Amino acid sequence: MSELQSIDQTPVSLEELRAIAQESVRSLRERKPRLDDESIDVILRDARSHYAWQDKPVAESILRELYDIVANGATSMNCCPSRFFFVTTDEAKDKLALALKDKNIDKMKSAPVSVIIAYDLDFWKELPFLFPHEDRRPLFEGKADYCERTAFLNGTLQGAYLMIAARALGLDVGPMSGFSNQIVDETFFKGTTLRSNFLCNIGYADESALFQKLPRFDFDKVCTFL
Numbered sequence: 004m005s006e007l008q009s010i011d012q013t014p015v016s017l018e019e020l021r022a023i024a025q026e027s028v029r030s031l032r033e034r035k036p037r038l039d040d041e042s043i044d045v046i047l048r049d050a051r052s053h054y055a056w057q058d059k060p061v062a063e064s065i066l067r068e069l070y071d072i073v074a075n076g077a078t079s080m081n082c083c084p085s086r087f088f089f090v091t092t093d094e095a096k097d098k099l100a101l102a103l104k105d106k107n108i109d110k111m112k113s114a115p116v117s118v119i120i121a122y123d124l125d126f127w128k129e130l131p132f133l134f135p136h137e138d139r140r141p142l143f144e145g146k147a148d149y150c151e152r153t154a155f156l157n158g159t160l161q162g163a164y165l166m167i168a169a170r171a172l173g174l175d176v177g178p179m180s181g182f183s184n185q186i187v188d189e190t191f192f193k194g195t196t197l198r199s200n201f202l203c204n205i206g207y208a209d210e211s212a213l214f215q216k217l218p219r220f221d222f223d224k225v226c227t228f229l
């Protein structure tokens with residue numbers, strides 16, 4: 004008998020859990036084979052990075068819903084190394100401003116929320132919960148470079164999920180890399196195993212600050228069939 008897990012206090016075998024998962028995916032695909040074109044426009048094709056914001060708050064309930072969506076994005080071994088810090092108070096924004104290039108300070112302070120997308124170098128210690136099939140901790144223990152690379156790559160993925168999910172919920176985003184990671188880490192994460200990756204402003208955009216969309220490469224320029 005395979006290991007039993009519990010759903011609503013009822014023991015369920017791993018084989019049953021696997022069958023439930025497979026049926027759930029098949030059912031979803033039947034109900035929604037793909038997104039419609041306008042939905043794709045909203046999350047990527049016609050989406051824009053924003054730099055100016057309406058004076059309109061983002062409810063905590065929406066941020067919690069946002070994380071619930073992001074948490075389902077794929078990461079290697081389900082390692083989920085990202086940690087999200089929603090900067091909303093004037094005090095926290097003043098601290099964050101110390102790390103920003105001058106031209107980015109107003110963008111950050113005018114946004115209802117600025118998210119520090121960070122990652123935890125000790126993410127692997129949570130693998131017994133996140134990846135219960137087998138103990139993968141020995142792959143990471145004592146291997147600082149591998150931990151750093153895995154956390155950074157998968158944390159960046161989760162940051163991208165955050166941007167797409169925010170747009171899907173009707174929010175606008177403005178990612179930023181014009182800041183000092185060292186200052187952010189010293190200010191917010193000193194003495195911890197957390198490291199900053201990038202920042203992302205979230206809110207409801209003031210579109211009057213937009214300029215034309217910049218070019219993108221055509222398929223044949225950057226894509227190759229092997």
